[in-house]
Amino acid sequence: MNEHLRDRILFAALATLILGSNAWLLISGRLPADWTGFGIMLAAAITLSMYSFLYKDNVLFKLVEHLYIGVAAGYVTTVYWFNIFWPDLIKPLFFPDPGVPRRWLRLVPLLMGIALLFRVSRRFGWMSRISFAFIMGFYSGIAIPNYIETYMIEQLHFTVGPLFVSADPVHLWLEGAFLAAVLGYMILDWLWLSLINKPWLNALALLPAAVLLFIGIFWHIPGVSSVVVLFGVLTVLVYFFFSVEQKGPVATASKLGVNFLMVSFGASFGYTIMARMSLLVGRLEFLLRDWLGVLQ
């Protein structure tokens, strides 16, 4: 069978399945014949149409994609009107409550907002630059100090945090010995990696240090996390330091930095998969429970 014909048959079958299932659910009384029931049927049809893209781009997918954009735009416009334009701009400016003075100052943001729209005009496009300049200046002013405080000063504070927090001398000695073992091993590893250039030997040499660190983090031994964070920050910074030739100890630190980055990317990727699958689980829950009524 030619591919084009097969696809047409498949999508006709999907459309029939959606319509047939909805008709059956309605006739059998599993879904109420009111706006709630209609909403569930429509949502199910849209969900299945969206997922049909996994097979191939098709007309059903295109249809609901455009529908989504239209609905979202319409919804947001309504929310903006009732939450912002009317109560914060139009009403206080033109229709204030009795006894309340008009807020003439609000003409300024109104005019600046209108000026932004002139961006589409070649002749009057310059007017939008005034508003953009205001937005950029204002936002830079409030953002730069706050971001420096949050992302640099606070983070730096923890990166060089205390290694020992315990007040008990026995604990202190034990933690110190453990940290010394981990650090000593890491320094030896570093020297080893700088001298030997066999990847499997390098990996083998790093393994005990990784196990020691894992034990430290798993049992919440204070200071271990600080050491890992500090070590990770420094090696990753070395990796991104391009002004020095990457050879010898610098290259080794750089390679370790790459490994830290890889672990971070792996964690992000794992979480991303989990997130995407959660969305699938959410839609399945809707289809099986709310639409088909298979689950109670």
Next chain:
Amino acid sequence: MKRQTLNRLLDLDRRWIFLFVLVAAIFARLVDFDLPSRPKRIVKDVYDQIELLHESGEVLLLSMDYDPAGKPELEPMSRAVLRHAFMRDVKVVGMTHNPHGQNLGQTVLEETAAEFGSKYGEDYVYLGYKAGFATLVINMGQDFYDAFPLDFKGVDLKSYPITKDIGSLSDFGYVFSVASTAAWEVWMVFGSEKYRFKYGVGATGVMAPDVYPFLQTGQIKGLLGGLVGAAEYETLIDRPDRAAVGMRPQSAIHVLLVLLVLFGNVIFFLERRARRSGRA
């Protein structure tokens, strides 16, 4: 295995994988089995903060900054945190930074409040959506009433017992943002760092790794990351719901994906060996 077969397996149409994932998810959802759920320390931190609110009588600000696309992951979080709050008689003020999320926030707040017989105005208030993002947070920190003189129904906030004494964000006992956008970051950068209130985050799985660095520094107190975070919270409050049940298909899919990764690697190395021996 023949090289031809190996090549065919390496070029397996991705649609088969989609189908396997679908079958695994449906199967795991329809078959009833229990999976252990051990709440992580970062989840327990959120729980502890709500417990502290119960003791101090302070108000929780729950910002439900998500849209319908983030609903499957984030609504169970909002629901679980709200159930805990209402269960412990903690007063809640709800809002959103996301225009698409206004009705989602309202619905989950009203449904959860109805479960516990909590009353609007006495036990909870919903502010709705307001534009501004960073500037709104700063405005709320400087003068809460100036930022939100009215709730989403248009009623004066001074008329409610929960909100009449709130002058700034610092007056909230705990601020918790359930976010599918950068709203969690805005609350931290322009809110908690400036006005020094306790702040926690419920984030989608995609965003959760970005939040971790701020947990260790104490800038964020507690994180619910993805559906698993919501499931762990449901376990903590002993009210398993959609997130806890969703862990079954989620786990089945994860196992399938790990097997597929292993399978792909094995086939890759077998094919490479077959290719090399073919050349020799």
